[in-house]
Structure formats: C-alpha cells, structure tokens
Amino acid sequence: MIKYDTIFLDRDGTLNHDPGYIASINDFQFFDYTLLALKKLKNICNNFCIISNQSGVARGLIRIDDLSEIHSYILSFFHDNNLNLIGIYFCTDHPNNVSINRKPGDGMFLKASEDHNITLKSSLMIGDSVCDVKAAQKCNMESMLVLTGNGKKAKKSPNISPTFIEKNLLTASIFLSDTK
Numbered sequence: 753m754i755k756y757d758t759i760f761l762d763r764d765g766t767l768n769h770d771p772g773y774i775a776s777i778n779d780f781q782f783f784d785y786t787l788l789a790l791k792k793l794k795n796i797c798n799n800f801c802i803i804s805n806q807s808g809v810a811r812g813l814i815r816i817d818d819l820s821e822i823h824s825y826i827l828s829f830f831h832d833n834n835l836n837l838i839g840i841y842f843c844t845d846h847p848n849n850v851s852i853n854r855k856p857g858d859g860m861f862l863k864a865s866e867d868h869n870i871t872l873k874s875s876l877m878i879g880d881s882v883c884d885v886k887a888a889q890k891c892n893m894e895s896m897l898v899l900t901g902n903g904k905k906a907k908k909s910p911n912i913s914p915t916f917i918e919k920n921l922l923t924a925s926i927f928l929s930d931t932k
C-alpha cells in the first residue's frame with residue numbers, strides 16, 4: 753500500500769557508512785541491509801529521492817568529478833534493483849556561507865518537488881542528522897531519525913522532534929511496512 757508520495761533519503765550515515773567526507777568511490781559502502789530496506793520501502797512509496805549535503809566540495813576535500821562518480825554508482829544501484837530513484841540532489845555549500853539549499857534549508861526539497869511534481873506534505877524524510885529532521889519540518893512532512901551515522905548524537909538534541917526514531921534503515925523499513 754502506498755503511504756508516501758516520495759521517500760526522501762539522506763545519503764551518508766543513512767544509506768551508507770559515513771567515515772566523513774567520502775572523496776572516492778573506493779570509500780563508499782552501502783550498509784549491508786540497505787538493499788533489503790529499500791526493497792521494503794519501495795512498496796509504500798511512489799519514488800525515492802536522495803537529498804545530501806556535501807560541503808566537502810566547498811572545503812576542498814572532495815573533487816566534483818569524484819562526487820559524480822559516486823552518484824553514478826548510486827543511480828546504477830537503484831536502477832539495477834528496480835528502485836525508482838528520481839534523483840540525487842546535493843548541496844556543496846560551505847557551512848559558513850549557506851544558501852537555502854543546504855539542509856536544514858528546504859531548497860533542494862522544493863526543487864525536487866517542482867522537477868517531479870512531488871507532494872511534500874505526503875512525503876517522508878529519513879536521515880541521521882538534526883538538519884534532516886529540521887528540513888522535513890520546514891517542508892511540513894514526516895521525518896524518521898535513524899540511529900546510524902550521526903543519529904545517536906542527533907537524538908540527544910533538544911531542538912528536534914522527529915515523527916519516528918528507528919535503529920537503522922532496515923528497522924525503519926520494517927516498522928513503516930507494518931504500521932499506519
């Protein structure tokens with residue numbers, strides 16, 4: 753049953769291990785449960801869309817060509833597994849000089865919504881950071897904080913109230929498949 757128009761997914765710490773500023777395809781690794789989780793989530797949404805802050809580019813730590821290579825790999829992974837990923841939106845802003853695109857800004861969500869006719873209030877954001885939850889709140893959509901990556905630290909933040917909290921993307925997918 754479709755419960756969400758689009759499930760927005762954070763990248764680092766949500767879909768894949770986050771060693772910090774992943775600058776090479778060789779350092780990019782999905783969690784071992786990510787595919788199974790996405791296959792479950794696929795049944796309850798129309799689309800997936802990845803929304804990712806990548807300030808490593810502005811910091812001079814990640815080359816844009818290497819970021820593109822990683823994103824080509826992710827797009828192929830979704831495509832090969834018949835998972836409807838409509839796009840990877842990323843923001844390279846440095847935290848000291850941000851536009852509305854850098855989460856918790858809603859710029860990337862608004863752009864995706866415009867590009868693909870997404871109903872944001874019928875969508876869900878899954879992420880591991882305070883900024884993911886705050887961006888979802890700005891977009892008036894539900895949010896799921898996962899306790900991988902930055903998640904445990906984010907959970908302690910007094911400034912956020914995610915709709916749901918789950919251990920990781922797999923338990924999130926099981927919870928969302930079984931409820932509502």
Ligand SMILES: [Mg+2]
Pocket residue numbers: 762763764765766879880881901902
């Ligand atoms: Mg993250």
